[in-house]
Amino acid sequence: MAFKNYCVVLVTFAIAVVQAVSYDTELFETESCDSNACFESLQGALEDCTCNVDTIDYFNNVKIFPRIQSLVSKDYFRFYKVNLKKECPFWADDSRCAMKYCHIKPCSKDSVPQYADGHDDHIDESPATKYLKETQNECMADDDHNPDLGYLNMTISPASQYEIAKWSAHDNALENFCESDDRDVDAEYIDLSLNPERYTGYKGSSAHRIWRSIYEENCFRPKANPYSSFPFVLSSDLSNMCLEKRVFYRAISGLHSSINIHLCSKYLLSEKTAFAAPPEGEWGANLVEFQRRFDPSMTFGEGPNWLKNLYFVYLLEMRALAKAGPYFEHEEYYTGNHNEDEETRQAISNMLSVIYTFPEHFNESSMFNKGIQAATLKKEFRDHFRNISRIMDCVGCDKCKLWGKLQIQGLGTALKILFSGRWDGGDADPSVGPLPLRHKSHERLQRTEIVALFNAFARLSNSIRELENFRNMLR
Template sequence: MASKNCCVMFMIFTVAIVQAVSYDTELFETAPCDSNACFDALHGALGDCSCNVDTIDYFNNVKIFPRIQSLVSKDYFRFYKVNLKKECPFWADDSRCAMKYCHIKTCSKDSVPGYVDEHENERPAEKYTKIDQTACSTDEDHNPDLGYLNMTISAASQYEIAKWNAHDSALENFCECDDRDADAEYVDLSLNPERYTGYKGPSAHRIWRSIYQENCFRPKLNPYESFPYVLSSDLSNMCLEKRVFYRAISGLHSSINIHLCSNYLLSEKGVDFAAPPEGEWGPNLEEFQRRFDPSQTHNEGPNWLKNLYFVYLLEMRALSKAGPYLETEEYFTGNPTEDEETRAAISNMLSVIYSFPDHFNESAMFNGGSQAAKLKNEFREHFWNISRIMDCVGCDKCKLWGKLQTQGLGTALKILFSSQWDSLEADPEQGTLPVRHKANKRLQRTEIVALFNAFARLSNSIRQLENFRIMLSANKEPEVKRNVFEGGGANIRSTKEQCSSGGDKPRIWS
């Protein structure tokens, strides 16, 4: 009898271990169900806003997608300045992706159309040196001895002023910006498309697990061991601000997964002699089901897809709010015709965005005095840490697109929640906020490039969902050929992980 009980206990223990370990593997071992289950619940109200999924589907696929994809192909948006050499600030990790698909091609400053170092004359300390001061008036009524004003500042004070300016700027930013980094290089995004790279395993898992378990807010631990996500049934136990943060990260994560599935390495050598040397890429339906099918995700997959629509709304609202400012930018590349076309395309797309009937309402957040201010600061610190985690990614191409999309979302959050963008007046027809002092609100070129490219990635993900919906309905695998829709995705996440949360306080990882 004792041996029988021991045997039963051993079997139960074995099943528990297998279940726990299965959630740490790159792919689920169970086969995906052959159905349209991923989309059965992807309809109706989105939650935390007045919009619904079907409205966004039509608006994006018909109006936004063709415009934004054309826009980011312009020279101004093709070149992104980024430092891929930063060390991971949170843990020692020398794991690097050795596959050829992980590498990127950088370009020299001279090859960037219209390159201008916009920070060359913006060093705060240098503004106060004697040589940079304007000479006093030489009118005959002016006595230089009596009217002498010492405008110089000591070197120590100049250094402190520079630190003050950097501190003040950081308080309004939600992520790090590589614009002023000496090691930053320009990358042509068109030559380094976002797609599956083969980067996976413990290093990739650690990135997203750190994001979700240590930087997302969470109401409580879910009952599934090694399943790091907040269950949708528990989201109601979180305040609006924490819920928005979680859903934004989850939506970004879902978008990256869709990029991976839609631009997957189907064959390294291709199917014939005419195949390109970089292999055959296209949609992988089975991979998509593994990541989002309810039977594989404790019924969370459809909710993760809804979060994609949610972060899409959030970034679109940021573009709408900053629209008047963005329409005044020059988008300079040195080619007058190209620049004019870019400005016209920006104006056209923003006019479409203004017409959207159900924008995200950021004014409902962070209301409530000192407690709200404290929560807003935690919100910003959490996202700042997430942007720094992207430097821990061991695949250069994954790091590139991870940093770009994180900075794009961070720029959107800056526009929505930074005091620099607040205004007492709004345009009732467009719902946009006018710019009072452009000089104080100017976004860096890298931020603008990241903002539009990140939104383009979300738009592409929603468009790709329609492709997968058609494939699932047809219940057949696609032909081995490049996807008819532009797509891509770097695998900077652990395959199974979706957005989870961590403690209420940002922490440093060991």
């Protein structure tokens, strides 16, 4: 009888574990503990970095957070062009969020700045522009020029055009870490201020499948992992991975943690139940939900490590902003409103001057520098991340998809700056500060990449600030 009871207990435990790992970070359905366990280990040095958590907390909360939040409220960063109608390329889109909080509030055409009307990208700086027929006039005519004798055959066969398009696609794939859909027919501008990132009620098998696909199919995993059924890589197993693969995992894990913090800090506390209640319900911090997602007792001890990864990806994106700082300082940030554009440029310059002073940026120079193997690893690194960007089209909640695509593109833009080689100078040591500005046409970023990067960094900054609020609630 004792043996039978033992078997029953063992089977019950096994079922509980299987059910637990079949969810995203929702590992247990028990009530969270009333302790400060989430933050007891969230201190000291960060792995693969040279600074500690406390230093980042102060730097972000006091110096960066107010600046970046003010910056992304500017018109240039408030409107993000994206295609939310793309089909999921990996599985049937069998679950769509029907809750009203999942829906996107479209912005009126009149509210979008002038750059949306035929000025959606940077001004063409090519010298060839002045020789176009449209730019010529009678005063520029040359009497000695014979159009017939100087005729240049510009005809390109359809087959050649197809091949050239493939060349261009190949070149872009070598440097871009995610796919951009802002030029798609179905792409449209979204006012981010009307669609804040917060809890929408999107959960269940569809939501869990997104993160499981990211972790199990696209994140690098240690060769020997006894916890293969667990979608996350245990921190104790990260030592079995090379630096580049650890960086990839910590960046994705940190972004995941940041998104979870956003949902916990902007949680639907109550629907509209009274005449005096807010029209869209009451939103605020949910401490129980935060503990359920990060408390060590409910995450196999991994919650604090996930929070540390948030700081890691924060440093990574901040380093990208510093590395491409001179480029960003020379951008025009055109919206058609001269005063607004000038304020944006000044705000960019001010924030970058603060970022330059941070003494311990993420150091990318130690990565991908071991010959042929490094080149192969970089390609895998890039391909895995591009695949994750495609998974974002499988998200069944439009508002979740919007912010998922934006933050993935922001992180992808940071990786492009750090590892494509375009922004590398003679000395890649982060301690030397910003790298010199070279050829702007060679370093060109699309408007959506810039918008995504700054908004993604703002989201990470907001998450670190929200951690301080949860600390105070626990105290």
